[in-house]
Amino acid sequence: MDLGFPWWLRVEHFLNIIFISFLVRSGLEILSTYPKLYRSQHTVPGRSWAQFTVQKEPKHKFYTVGGEYSDYSPRIALPGRGLLGLGRYWHFITVTGFVTCWVTYFILLLVTGQWRRYVPTSWDVFPQAWQDMLSYLAFTMPHPVEGMVFNALQQLSYGFIILVLTPLVILTGAFQSPAIANHFSRITRLLGGRQVIRSAHFLCLVGYLAFFAIHVVLVFLHGYLHETSKMVLGHSDNPVLGGTIFTVGLMLLVVLHVVATRWTLADGRAVEKLHNRIVRPWSNLLYKLPARMHYDRSNITGKPVGLDNTTQNFRGSGRPPETEEYFALMANGYEDDYVLEIGGYVEHPMTLTVAELRELAAGHSQTTLHHCVQGFTSIGRWRGIRLSELLDLAGPLPGATDVVYTSFQNMGRDDVLYEGGSYYESTPMVEARMPQTLIAFELNDEGEIPAKNGGPVRLRLETSTGFRSLKWLERIEVVNRYDIILEGRGGYFEDTDFFDRNQLI
Ligand SMILES: Nc1nc2c(c(=O)[nH]1)N[C@H]1C(S)=C(S)[C@@H](COP(=O)(O)O)O[C@H]1N2
Ligand SMILES: [Mo]
Numbered sequence: 001m002d003l004g005f006p007w008w009l010r011v012e013h014f015l016n017i018i019f020i021s022f023l024v025r026s027g028l029e030i031l032s033t034y035p036k037l038y039r040s041q042h043t044v045p046g047r048s049w050a051q052f053t054v055q056k057e058p059k060h061k062f063y064t065v066g067g068e069y070s071d072y073s074p075r076i077a078l079p080g081r082g083l084l085g086l087g088r089y090w091h092f093i094t095v096t097g098f099v100t101c102w103v104t105y106f107i108l109l110l111v112t113g114q115w116r117r118y119v120p121t122s123w124d125v126f127p128q129a130w131q132d133m134l135s136y137l138a139f140t141m142p143h144p145v146e147g148m149v150f151n152a153l154q155q156l157s158y159g160f161i162i163l164v165l166t167p168l169v170i171l172t173g174a175f176q177s178p179a180i181a182n183h184f185s186r187i188t189r190l191l192g193g194r195q196v197i198r199s200a201h202f203l204c205l206v207g208y209l210a211f212f213a214i215h216v217v218l219v220f221l222h223g224y225l226h227e228t229s230k231m232v233l234g235h236s237d238n239p240v241l242g243g244t245i246f247t248v249g250l251m252l253l254v255v256l257h258v259v260a261t262r263w264t265l266a267d268g269r270a271v272e273k274l275h276n277r278i279v280r281p282w283s284n285l286l287y288k289l290p291a292r293m294h295y296d297r298s299n300i301t302g303k304p305v306g307l308d309n310t311t312q313n314f315r316g317s318g319r320p321p322e323t324e325e326y327f328a329l330m331a332n333g334y335e336d337d338y339v340l341e342i343g344g345y346v347e348h349p350m351t352l353t354v355a356e357l358r359e360l361a362a363g364h365s366q367t368t369l370h371h372c373v374q375g376f377t378s379i380g381r382w383r384g385i386r387l388s389e390l391l392d393l394a395g396p397l398p399g400a401t402d403v404v405y406t407s408f409q410n411m412g413r414d415d416v417l418y419e420g421g422s423y424y425e426s427t428p429m430v431e432a433r434m435p436q437t438l439i440a441f442e443l444n445d446e447g448e449i450p451a452k453n454g455g456p457v458r459l460r461l462e463t464s465t466g467f468r469s470l471k472w473l474e475r476i477e478v479v480n481r482y483d484i485i486l487e488g489r490g491g492y493f494e495d496t497d498f499f500d501r502n503q504l505i
Pocket of ligand 2: 317371372373374466467
C-alpha cells in the first residue's frame with residue numbers, strides 16, 4: 001500500500017499544531033493557580049514533589065489556598081494573569097476539537113490501513129531505531145524502513161506519541177473532572193489517586209514538549225523546506241512552495257495566539273459564550289454520573305501525628321465570616337442559635353436547627369474526595385442530610401427549576417483576596433436531587449464542621465468543582481429562574497470571575 005502523506009493526515013497534522021499549542025498554554029494557566037504537584041490526594045502543604053513558582057508557602061497553619069495563586073505571563077499562559085476560569089474555558093474548547101480530531105484520525109488510520117506507518121511489525125525495529133539514533137548523533141541521515149516513509153526511530157516515536165501518549169493525556173485529563181473521578185472512583189484509586197493522575201497529566205505535557213523539541217531538530221536536520229513541504233503538499237517535489245506555505249501557516253498560528261490572548265483579556269464574557277456553545281452540549285452529560293464513593297475512614301485527610309486537630313489538613317479555601325454574630329454563634333456551639341431557612345418557590349417554607357437537621361439525617365454520612373478548581377484535593381467524611389430529602393419536606397412548586405444557596409460570608413468583607421458581596425451558588429434541580437448532594441453539619445466525626453471548612457452548616461456537591469460547595473450556609477431558596485439574581489450567572493464566582501455554574505469538569 002501507499003504510505004505517503006494523504007490529505008487527511010496533513011490536515012490532522014496542521015490542526016494538531018493549533019490544538020496542542022492552545023492546550024499547552026491554557027494548561028499552564030490552570031497549573032499556575034496551584035503550581036504544585038503531589039503524589040498524595042491529601043495535598044499536605046510542603047509535601048509537593050514539584051513546584052513551579054518561587055512563592056513560599058505561608059508559615060501560619062490556616063492560610064487559605066487562594067493565596068497560592070501564581071500569575072503567569074500572558075506570553076506563556078492563555079490568557080495569563082491568574083485568570084483560571086478563562087484558562088479552563090480555552091482548555092475545554094480546545095479539548096473538544098482535539099479529541100474529535102484524534103478519534104477521527106484513529107478511525108481513518110484503522111480503515112485505511114495507514115496504522116502500519118506507526119506500528120512496528122517486527123522486533124528488528126528496536127535495534128534499528130537505536131542505530132538510527134546513533135546515525136543522527138553523527139549527523140548522518142538514517143534510511144527509511146523498507147517500504148515505509150519513516151525510519152525506525154520516527155516510526156517508534158510517532159507511534160508512541162499518537163497511540164500511547166495521546167490516549168494517556170486524554171484519559172488523565174478526563175479524570176481531572178470531579179464528576180468522572182468520583183463516579184469512577186475505583187479507577188481513580190487504581191490509577192494511584194487524583195494527584196498521581198494530575199501529575200501524570202503534567203508528565204504527558206513534558207512528553208509532548210520533549211517530542212516537539214526533537215521533532216523540530218530533526219526537521220531541520222532533514223532539511224526544513226523539504227520536510228515541511230511534505231507536511232503541506234504531501235511530497236517534496238516543490239520544496240520552496242511547500243516550505244513557504246508552511247512558514248506562513250506558522251506565522252498565522254502565532255497571530256492566532258496573540259489575537260486569542262488579547263481578545264480573552266479584553267472580553268472574557270465572549271470567550272465564555274463560545275465555551276458554553278461548544279463545551280456545554282457534552283459537559284452537561286456529566287450530570288448523569290452520580291458520585292460513587294469507595295472511600296472510608298482510613299482514607300480521610302487527617303492530622304499529622306501528634307497534633308490534636310484532625311481536620312486541620314483538610315485544606316481551607318476562603319475566609320470565615322468576620323461578624324460578631326458568627327463569632328458568637330461558633331462560641332455558643334450554635335446548636336440553639338443557628339437556623340437554616342428553606343423557602344422560596346415551595347409549598348412549606350421552614351426553618352431547621354442543627355439538632356433538627358441531625359434528627360432528620362438519621363446518621364447519614366459519606367466519605368468523599370473534594371476537588372478544588374485550583375487543583376488541591378482532600379478526603380473528608382461528611383455527616384448531613386440529603387438535600388433531596390429536605391426538598392421533599394419543603395415541596396417545590398410545579399415549575400421550580402433551580403435551588404439557590406446563600407452564605408453569611410461576604411467576600412468583600414471577609415477575604416482580602418476578593419471584592420464584592422455575599423457568596424452564593426445555585427444548582428439545577430437535577431444536581432440538587434443527586435443522591436450525594438448534602439447539607440452537611442459534621443466533618444470527620446468530630447461533632448461539627450470547623451469554622452474554616454464552613455461550619456455550622458455547608459453544602460456538599462460531590463460531582464462538581466469545590467468552589468460550588470458553598471460554606472457557611474444561611475438559606476436555601478427554591479426558584480423558577482436564577483438568571484435574575486445579581487449578575488444572573490448563578491453564583492458568586494460565576495458573576496465576578498469566569499467560572500461556569502455547570503462546571504462538573
Ligand atoms: N461561602 C464560601 N463558600 C466557599 C468558598 C468561599 O470562599 N466562600 N470557597 C469555595 C472553594 S473555592 C472551595 S475549594 C471549597 C473549599 O472547602 P474547604 O475550605 O472545606 O476545603 O469551598 C467553597 N465554598
Ligand atoms: Mo476552590
